[in-house]
Each structure stands twice: as structure tokens, then as C-alpha cells.
Amino acid sequence: MxxxxxxxxxxxxxxxxxxxxxxxxxxxxxxxxxxxxxxxxxxxxxxxxxxxxxxxxxxxxxxxxxxxxxxxxxxxxxxxxxxxxxxxxxxxxxxxxxxxxxxxxxxxxxxxxxxxxxxxxxxxxxxxxxxxxxxxxxxxxxxxxxxxxxTATKVFCDHFAQDNEMNGDNMVIVSPDVGNVKVANMYAGLLDSTLAIIDKRRDSGSEVVSKRLIGSVEGKNVLMVDDMISTAGTICEAANLLMGEGAKQIIAGATHPVLVGL
Missing domain, CATH: 3.40.50.2020 (Rossmann fold)
Incomplete structure (x- = not known):
């Protein structure tokens, strides 16, 4: 300047x-x-x-x-x-x-x-x-x-790159919904990690009727990334699914912690 x-x-x-x-x-x-x-x-x-x-x-x-x-x-x-x-x-x-x-x-x-x-x-x-x-x-x-x-992607990646347990083969980046796949894929590339996606099927545009994991998280540390956490409903539902799939540790990262109700 x-x-x-x-x-x-x-x-x-x-x-x-x-x-x-x-x-x-x-x-x-x-x-x-x-x-x-x-x-x-x-x-x-x-x-x-x-x-x-x-x-x-x-x-x-x-x-x-x-x-x-x-x-x-x-x-x-x-x-x-x-x-x-x-x-x-x-x-x-x-x-x-x-x-x-x-x-x-x-x-x-x-x-x-x-x-x-x-x-x-x-x-x-x-x-x-x-x-x-x-x-x-x-x-x-x-x-x-x-x-x-x-984007805050580089800030998050620089932070997690310092932890050997949270990058490379030790970690899986998870997109909590299909709409965030592009961002999650960017994280996976920067942290040299694999990518998994949670696919949600909705009935009448609102009620979630089914969820499935595309990819594997068994025995891995998981980083879920999203732009915001509002009510935390999506993140909590995703965490429960990942625990059932054998994830070792689950961390949620979001740029905007709206956290409605707190």
C-alpha cells in the first residue's frame, strides 16, 4: 500500500x-x-x-x-x-x-x-x-x-495442518450435505485428505427422511466443514451418523457460528 x-x-x-x-x-x-x-x-x-x-x-x-x-x-x-x-x-x-x-x-x-x-x-x-x-x-x-x-479455508487449513492427526491419511473431510461438496473438496485437497459426503433425501422439501454416507470414516479423524452453524441440527445429525460409521474423532469447523439460542 x-x-x-x-x-x-x-x-x-x-x-x-x-x-x-x-x-x-x-x-x-x-x-x-x-x-x-x-x-x-x-x-x-x-x-x-x-x-x-x-x-x-x-x-x-x-x-x-x-x-x-x-x-x-x-x-x-x-x-x-x-x-x-x-x-x-x-x-x-x-x-x-x-x-x-x-x-x-x-x-x-x-x-x-x-x-x-x-x-x-x-x-x-x-x-x-x-x-x-x-x-x-x-x-x-x-x-x-x-x-x-x-474464504476462511486457508485459515482453517493452516490450523489443522499443524496437527499430524488432523491431516493426510489420518483424516477424512466430510461435507454434511451435498450442497457443500465443492468447499469440502477444497479442504481435502489442501490437507491431502480423502473426502466423504452425507447425502440427505428430503420429503416435500423439509423433513429429512433418510441419510447415507458416501465414503468411509472408520477409524479416522473427521473434520466436518460448513459455512455456518445455525441451530446445529445438521451438524449434530451428521455427527451421530459418523459415530455410527466408526469415526474416531469428529470436529466441526464453520466460518459463521450463528448458534441460534445461545
């Missing part, structure tokens, strides 16, 4: 992105952008930027996780505030992109809310979006602005 780029860069922390924004600033040796977020007595959010950002390259960090609606609305207000303060470019850093599971019409008379969220983020004034391990990769195409879709 050139001196001019460093000088023009500003990173701001929204309510759902404070920790990450602070760490980003430490890494880049930048001060955190000066701003205030407050609420009116009726709960309406107001954002005030306390420094000149005219022409600056601004990043606003905000996950739209729980409370999803409040965090999404705050993100929109941040973007609008930055735009009206004449920011040169606005990048929305959204590590966890809420509403990503509503990415298609899987039955009649339902919305595609992931597309709606993309539309309103763009309409608010964002010039670019940066996110991590989207639940559905095709959401990148919902935006009419550039999207940088990052």
Missing part, C-alpha cells in the same frame, strides 16, 4: 463490526474512524461522522447477523451517511451476510430476500462489497456492484 493510499483510507466500525474493525486498524496501523452511533427514544438509529472524509476511501464494517434487521438497517444508514459526507468510495465489509439462506424460490409465493438485501445496499450508495464465505456463492451475482468474496 502506497503512502497516499494509506493516507486516504478510513475504516469505520458499526455496532456489529467493532472487534473486526479495530483489528483491521491495528494491522494497517490506522486510527479507527471517528463516528458516533446512537438511538432516538423510539429506537431509530442515527449515525454521525466526526471527521472530514471528503474524497476518502471509506470502509464500513458490519455483519448483518443477530439482530439481523437492526444491523442491516444500521449498515444502510452508515452507507448513506458516508455518501452524503462525500466519501470518495464506500466499501461495505459484511463478514456475515444475513438473509443469505433466502437466495431462491424453493416454493411458491416466497421472496428472494438475499436479492432484496443486495438491492438496498447498492441503492444506499455502496460502491463495493466485501464478504466472507457466503451461504450461497451465487449471491455475488445479486449485486450490480463489485463483490469480493473471501
Amino acid at each position: 502506497s503512502h497516499d493510499d494509506h493516507r486516504r483510507l478510513k475504516i469505520f466500525a458499526a455496532t456489529g463490526g467493532e472487534h473486526l474493525a479495530v483489528e483491521m486498524c491495528k494491522h494497517l496501523e490506522l486510527p479507527l474512524g471517528a463516528a458516533e452511533v446512537s438511538k432516538f427514544p423510539d429506537g431509530e438509529i442515527i449515525v454521525k461522522i466526526d471527521e472530514d472524509i471528503r474524497g476518502r476511501d471509506c470502509f464500513i464494517v458490519q455483519s448483518t447477523s443477530k439482530p439481523a434487521n437492526d444491523n442491516l438497517m444500521e449498515l444502510l444508514i452508515w452507507i448513506d451517511t458516508l455518501r452524503r459526507a462525500s466519501a470518495g468510495r464506500i466499501t461495505a465489509v459484511i463478514p456475515y451476510f444475513g438473509y443469505a439462506r433466502q437466495d431462491r424460490k424453493d416454493e411458491g409465493r416466497v421472496p428472494i430476500t438475499a436479492k432484496l438485501a443486495a438491492n438496498i445496499i447498492t441503492a444506499a450508495g455502496a460502491n463495493r462489497v466485501l464478504c466472507m464465505d457466503l451461504h450461497a456463492a451465487q449471491i455475488q451475482g445479486f449485486f450490480d456492484i463489485p463483490v469480493d468474496h473471501l
Whole structure:
């Protein structure tokens, strides 16, 4: 990064992105952008930027996780505030992109809310979006602005590569469902391990009626990888199946621990 780029860069922390924004600033040796977020007595959010950002390259960090609606609305207000303060470019850093599971019409008379969220983020004034391990990769195409879709795969693989019991022939990478096979296969390649898949057959699009393991885990350490763990229902069901198939040890790795109810 050139001196001019460093000088023009500003990173701001929204309510759902404070920790990450602070760490980003430490890494880049930048001060955190000066701003205030407050609420009116009726709960309406107001954002005030306390420094000149005219022409600056601004990043606003905000996950739209729980409370999803409040965090999404705050993100929109941040973007609008930055735009009206004449920011040169606005990048929305959204590590966890809420509403990503509503990415298609899987039955009649339902919305595609992931597309709606993309539309309103763009309409608010964002010039670019940066996110991590989207639940559905095709959401990148919902935006009419550039999207940088990052993955935590290398971070996980670097961690497990240090443990001889969790790589190579000692380990099997398991995809807890068919939809995550591409990601699981990437892990298997990086860790030089074999791949297994849990195939789930559903009745009427909801109730799981049967599960079967494609591959072998007998006597092996297992790493199950997924983009998120929400209720943990899928992961727990998969773990029970793998234990029955003779797995030695089971570890679950997910980028986004939503963990509903905790």
C-alpha cells in the first residue's frame, strides 16, 4: 500500500463490526474512524461522522447477523451517511451476510430476500462489497456492484495442518450435505485428505427422511466443514451418523457460528 493510499483510507466500525474493525486498524496501523452511533427514544438509529472524509476511501464494517434487521438497517444508514459526507468510495465489509439462506424460490409465493438485501445496499450508495464465505456463492451475482468474496479455508487449513492427526491419511473431510461438496473438496485437497459426503433425501422439501454416507470414516479423524452453524441440527445429525460409521474423532469447523439460542 502506497503512502497516499494509506493516507486516504478510513475504516469505520458499526455496532456489529467493532472487534473486526479495530483489528483491521491495528494491522494497517490506522486510527479507527471517528463516528458516533446512537438511538432516538423510539429506537431509530442515527449515525454521525466526526471527521472530514471528503474524497476518502471509506470502509464500513458490519455483519448483518443477530439482530439481523437492526444491523442491516444500521449498515444502510452508515452507507448513506458516508455518501452524503462525500466519501470518495464506500466499501461495505459484511463478514456475515444475513438473509443469505433466502437466495431462491424453493416454493411458491416466497421472496428472494438475499436479492432484496443486495438491492438496498447498492441503492444506499455502496460502491463495493466485501464478504466472507457466503451461504450461497451465487449471491455475488445479486449485486450490480463489485463483490469480493473471501474464504476462511486457508485459515482453517493452516490450523489443522499443524496437527499430524488432523491431516493426510489420518483424516477424512466430510461435507454434511451435498450442497457443500465443492468447499469440502477444497479442504481435502489442501490437507491431502480423502473426502466423504452425507447425502440427505428430503420429503416435500423439509423433513429429512433418510441419510447415507458416501465414503468411509472408520477409524479416522473427521473434520466436518460448513459455512455456518445455525441451530446445529445438521451438524449434530451428521455427527451421530459418523459415530455410527466408526469415526474416531469428529470436529466441526464453520466460518459463521450463528448458534441460534445461545
